[in-house]
Amino acid sequence: SGLLSLPEVADLVATCEVLQDPGANASLVRLLSGPRWRIGPRDLALLGRRARLLVARDRGEDDPERRLAAAVEGTDPAEVISLADALDTFLESSLDGSDDGLPFSPQARVRFARLAAELRDLRRSLADPLMDVLHRVLAVTGLEVELSASPQALAARRRETLHNFLDVAASFAATATAEEGRATLLAFLGFLRTAQQYEKGLDNALPGGENTVKVLTAHKSKGLEWDVVVVPGLVTGTFPDGKGQERWTAHGKVLPHALRGDAGTLPDVGEWDAAGLKAFHADMKDHHATEELRLGYVTFTRPRSLLLGSGHWWGPTQKTRRGPSAFLRALHDHCAAGYGETEVWADEPEPGEENPALAEDAVEQAWPLPLDREALRRR
Template identity: 30%
Template sequence: GLAGPDLTAIVNSARRRNRSLWDVLEELETQPGILRIAPATRAAATKLVADLRAYVELAHERPAGEVLYAFLRGTGLLTRLAAAETAAAEEALQNMARFFDIVRAQSALLADDRAIFVARHLQTLVEAGDDPPTADLDPDVDAVSVLTVHKAKGLEFPVVFLPGLVSDRFPMRSRPDTLGLPLALVKETLPDGDFQLQEERRLFYVAMTRARDELILSHAADYGGARARRVSPFVLEALDLPIAASMPGSGARATRPVERLATFGQPAVPAAAAPDDLDEPLTLSFYAIDDYLTCPLKFKYGHVLRVPVAPHHALIYGSALHKAVQEFHRLEARGQVMTEAQLFEAFSRAWSNEGFLSRDHEEARLESGRAALRRFREQQLAPGAVVPTYVERDFSFSLDGNRVRGRWDRVDVEPLAGEPTVGGGEAASPHADVVTPTLPLMGRERVTITDYKSSDVRDPVRARQRARDSLQLQIYAMGYEALTGRLPDAVQLHFLDSGLVGRAEVDRNRLEKARGRIAQAAAGMRARDYTPRPEFLSCSYCPFREICPSSVAR
């Protein structure tokens, strides 16, 4: 890399000739004799210039999120962090994911989401005092969390250390003056005395109450200054100690020479303890369960560490179709018919230009989406078409002590005139732990749950097979049973690109198999078993294949 005497020579050359560092780095490639540096340094400088040129060019054309992900992947940082099984690496990945969320959220507010505009916008937020939190702390991670008192608000830990509790540090001696407020605008009674001191006393109380089992208050007489330091008056107040206890060195003993020398020794590295199994109930979704059953390491990257992934055109396309269909059904439920132009407008509003291979590729997918929506609208307006009873309805139920959550795209409830139901009716043995009927039943009825898919399936046999084998649809059926006391009659997949519908009657044997697969995934998650299961097909579609050390599809 660029370091040591060679880097000093490059910086001095730029300063001496009144040139920018970038100019000198470029000259190292075009004029090799301008500086005598090591071959390794010259190669590193050449790579740095090439990388920066590539990212600048990419930043002119692609959104900020894509540029950021390309940088993280191109530098190998994501790969190194994913391969390092340490708490620090996991925290870094979680903070990256948090930053990606911020970039995407702020990009959506701007007319132009390229990096130069997003960076300026984020800088403005920072200057205005915006301080977004880092990733949420995992209380089960075997690591020490170092936090400010403000960042620790709302959190609790078994053991808390409060260091540096001496006068002029906590509380601080010099505090900036607050912005004065005209007395005419003050409605409440102002506190007597030093308001800033009272505020720091409240912060000290917040810090102490973060501990559940044990609180350690520490201070030192010597912080490198000319005089010894007194114990913080807040400690005296908390422990009800006399003022004499604040004298420097109170309660302390002199450190022996042998103890001082021992502080320079190599600290012992404790053996890594195996993580305990999770005891609390898990919150499960189909996607988490499916990812774990496909590959536990994929589940860890996506749901535990939340490793950022590059935007993919298939996800953008599917999400936009989904939102347009959702808007159509919501207006339909209010008795309004959405025009084709309105449907296309809803599709455009949900569209994002991230992840596509080229502008031509994006235009082709836009046209495919409009064609799919045109076909969908014609099907929904055809004579005899059913208006859905529920659209985008959330559900949750308890299964084997865990909480399973999901969302139905569409539920059709059709009243029947004396005909027996096929797959539904009262369930002799409910699959959920508790059945809490919250959705109304309408007597004799036929219930069908539909999930919309953007994949292009054109074979009716394959469409029916996918519906029968869908773990997602089995979970949806269990959710309906938990909320009504009866199973739906049928489940189906509606493939929007082709207009084909794959339908399957609800079968109790398939539900039992699905319950076993859910239990298998939950047991592995609870044991924190993230052993990879590399297979070429699953690795080929995995968004983490470029950084996963176990991938067989790179």
């Protein structure tokens, strides 16, 4: 999650990982299967086969004694299968496939050779300062051009995201230079892995951005945080949640309350008999209902000026009707008292009425919207 999970940043980081580590196979697959190189599963599998052949040739697997010794000794880090090494072989191999006999597609051979040449050129600059390396990667790979080719609003958001990432890199470079004398790409990638593991992928570095729509959960809400807040899905069983929390007395995967840091706020089992467990179950239901009310309170006090709520009777595929939840009914009553407006309030369906979305003549709307093929071709 966070900044590192956004596509424009993830592609840049993947390129840097491939440059620094020939064994970064997952990152290389991301690049090869992405919109720029568009390598299919068949050619990716063949590339993996070529990489395995390289390792087998280097360690002489035709010799039974060597195979036995390798099995006893374990894996040498130098013998790990590297897709990047296999990619480099396309710089010397013929494009017609006469050298290896593997049935790569002609387009894949050309693209493999182009990417290998690009990566080899970029590796020559790894000794440069960190920010110079990152800007060179952006220029050579065309990531900046791809951002500019995006629709205007999307391009602005992606540029802002990329600038936030470069700000993080610049801050790291300044700190590392002050402490150690120099910031390297290797050290920066280590910093990013730590951030991915312990800081939710640089969650705090996500772009704020004015005039943008934020998709957020109701958790960690703050009062009067946004001018306008939209809360969809206020239907029975969804918000407030009607399922309740799993009880540790019934599910082995749930941590007992006594071992939790918030044990003082949680119900406890008074007596270990049928009556005590029944009382505990009732207390858990009450506790869950209170937690849902608290979550609803922080959600509905989040906007500074406008709160929009919505619900529905029918979901897209449900045969059982849902209807407004207690929260949506409370908002409706609040508006009816003169403190807001109700634009639409659908009448309750008749008993036995079926979901109109499941009717044979219902028109199915594609979502997400299909990609613009012409725009995709230009990329």
